[in-house]
Amino acid sequence: MYVLGIETSCDETSVSVVKDGKKVLSNCVASSLTMHKKYGGVIPEIAFRVQLETIAQVAEAALRDAGIKKNKIDLVSVTKEPGLLGSLLVGLCFARGLSYGLKIPLLEVNHLYAHIYANFLNRPEARLPAVALIVSGGHSSLFYVRDFNRIEPLGATQDDAVGEAFDKVAKILNLGYPGGPIIEQLARKGDPRRIKFNCSDTKLPLNFSFSGIKTAVLYYAQSHKPLSAGHKADIAASFQKSVIEVLIRKALLACKRMKVKRLLVGGGVAANNKLREEFIEAAAHAGAEVHFPDRAHCMDNAAMVAGLGFKLGITKEGA
Ligand code: KG4
Ligand code: ZN
16 A cells, blocks of 8 residues: 655655555655754744745655656545644645545644654564654653554643754754754763753653753853853753753653553654663663664654554554
């Protein structure tokens, strides 16, 4: 079964063809990132206009890369929520048109659940039930996943998302956008023990809070001006260490509470190598498995949307 996935929830325009929910035949991603750089964050109006202009070409490229004619597609799957309204609308309208024109079914799926599904693309190992941790530019959430139509929220951020905190810390240190990969690279040269930054406590233990640590970095940076390159690297490493520690602690607590020893991590921040290494070590210590998607499937992409569409589509048929 061939599913065409469409993802336009933030600044990316992505279209993908996935076979049987597993094999990614193509995954085309066009991004308006460079146009947002000077603003230090995504400007919704710019994102939406670029998506409107590019979506048809991206879809053609995805079909061409997959070597599939459009009349071979069995199902269209598109991100419905959450995301930027105008951007979502571009994907939804295109998907509805395609489904109508090709006379094939359409499934509208949740973006966060698609990030969880990314763990099942191009790989056989991951299984359910599991606890899922989604760490991206817009979300930091924990879920209990019995199956893809039975997902239970366990916790979420009360303020900033973890990727957003990476982006803001990079902005405070004048490092550019998006901040995640830049902070990760710089942190490799820094001393993570030099400065003690803490993530704020939350009333509910499976919730997250990252706005306090961002403000702590801001005050620290303002009171230690001018910052040398080495000092910035120490700040990046200390910040990253504290964030990773809290993510690991809460994800493993969720596993313990739900009595599962399987953790699926997804979202843009899951591309971070240090985070992956620390999770693998901590999970092994706790006797749990931890899974990550391929790096290309951590960032926003349509392959995860196509995969989830397949999974929900066959569950519906079988029901
Ligand atoms: O999942 P994603 O592509 O979009 C959303 O759904 O938000 O995630 C983008 C976020 C950005 O905040 C970016 O800074 C962060 O993921 N990110 C990283 C890394 N690569 C991307 N954060 C930490 N380390 C990375 N290597
Ligand atoms: Zn995302």
